[in-house]
Amino acid sequence: MQIKFLDLPAEYNILKPQIDSLISEIVSSGEFIGGKHLQAFEKNFSQFSQTKGCVGVGNGTDALEIAIKALALPEKSEIIVPSNTFFASVESILNAGHRAVLVDCDKDYLIDRQALENAITPNTAAIMPVHLYGRACDMTMVMAMAQKYSLKVIEDCSQAHGAKTLYKNELKSVGSIGDMGCFSFYPGKNLGAYGDGGAIVSNDNRLLEVAREIANHGIRNNTKYAHARIGRNSRLDSMQAGILNIKLARLYEVNASRQACAKMYGEALGGLENIILPKAGDLPANNVWHLYVVRLAKIWRGKRKMLVEYLAKNGVACGVHYPQDLGSLEAILQHPDCRVASNQNAKNFASEILSLPIGEHISREEVAYIAEKLHAFAGELAR
Known part of the structure; x- marks a missing residue:
């Protein structure tokens, strides 16, 4: 018996006719960037994640970095992140121009409450809890800490598509509790694209607008050549958005x-x-x-x-x-x-x-x- 750690996803054969049809349609239309497939996915994924909006981006690392930049934190401020996570969590903090403070995990591999509080200094501006291995963090604890010390919260949801946690007596999706939530759609994820992809979700429309501008060369209101800020090129393309939309239903x-x-x-x-x-x-x-x-x-x-x-x-x-x-x-x-x-x-x-x-x-x-x-x-x- 041969059992691979990451085998061919079962939906590859189940959804193949739909995905083949989608690819053919996009190739015929030439609508490779933006358009109806991206809009549909962003709408559906924001509903799935119980948030007001979603911005599709190039990958999960970009999602984290853009979210941090959208928060406009003080220059070189500290962001606390667990030591037990993938390198991209810290990489995004550093590339956004901030300082990463690494803290320990608890016996369940998630950010430790005491380690988190012990690491907070006057220079701390945000917490990046990581919903690791598919398990949701204790967001009641994280948000209580954020409110106590007036900190922003960027949820790293790259490994937890669809995970939920109890917050204020409601079952809430990861990504919907902090200021912003970030997802990766790397092919091996529970919701994986056929290439790289990522998304930012939030209940703050202003933050979503800023994130969209940053991800699209600083363009405001999707008006070509209306560059309102220095941004970057990090867009979820139509092909990946369409594929993700099909897979999201399952x-x-x-x-x-x-x-x-x-x-x-x-x-x-x-x-x-x-x-x-x-x-x-x-x-x-x-x-x-x-x-x-x-x-x-x-x-x-x-x-x-x-x-x-x-x-x-x-x-x-x-x-x-x-x-x-x-x-x-x-x-x-x-x-x-x-x-x-x-x-x-x-x-x-x-x-x-x-x-x-x-x-x-x-x-x-x-x-x-x-x-x-x-x-x-x-x-x-x-x-």
């Missing part, structure tokens, strides 16, 4: 499949004392399981390479997200605008975590097979 179904897969893993691996399984969250919608990340404990610590090789030999490809926490990276440690406030959990977890295959393409039989191989590995170690 996103709840895709997420439900991932949640079912995660539940199967929990049942199949619950008896393995050397693996710490991820938590679903307090509510079913808290986690849309972009990744299924386990942590190796006890006698399995230090044996990740051996386990990965063992699984690969048996047809199971795994990933590590991420092999090094950002607070330990040379590029971060040497950058004058980076400060590592705390990262001990993130540093420890980096050597222990392992991402098992998950997605709508993973069947019950495949989960059972993977679990069987993990139990077999445990047996071999115990000899």
Whole structure:
């Protein structure tokens, strides 16, 4: 049995006729930038994310950087970000001209409350919580901290399309609670394009207008050559917008499949004392399981390479997200605008975590097979 970490998405065959027709239509019309497909996706995705509006951009990293710039924070101010995330979270802060302050994660891999508060200084202007691996952060805590210290909030939702959290007694979509929410549509995401793509959502129409101007060469009101500010070229093209719009209609179904897969893993691996399984969250919608990340404990610590090789030999490809926490990276440690406030959990977890295959393409039989191989590995170690 061959089970890939990121296999061909199931919807590729299901939606292929619709997508082929869309591509043919766009090629015939020549409407490659802007137009009805982008407008339709922006409208539908803003409704999906429970926000007033959406701006499609070139990729998730651009979404973060443009959102930061739209907030017009004081020059060289500090933005707090978890040490356990992908490099783009910090990269966007630095490229927007600010200082990144890295803080530790809690046992569930999300930004730690005490570490966050301890890192706040008079120079802090914003918090960037990351909804990691598909699980929503505790936004009640984040927003309480932001209000206490008068900080802006940029939600990094790149791995959590459709995840929700309880806020003010309402179930709210990630991206709809902070000042701005940012998404990536990299092909491997729960909602993935057939190339790069990203989006910014917000309930503040002024911020959305500024973000749209920045993303389109500073052009105001979409009036050609009316450059009102220095912007950049970061637009979600019609082809990707159309494909995303088609796939968006199935996103709840895709997420439900991932949640079912995660539940199967929990049942199949619950008896393995050397693996710490991820938590679903307090509510079913808290986690849309972009990744299924386990942590190796006890006698399995230090044996990740051996386990990965063992699984690969048996047809199971795994990933590590991420092999090094950002607070330990040379590029971060040497950058004058980076400060590592705390990262001990993130540093420890980096050597222990392992991402098992998950997605709508993973069947019950495949989960059972993977679990069987993990139990077999445990047996071999115990000899």
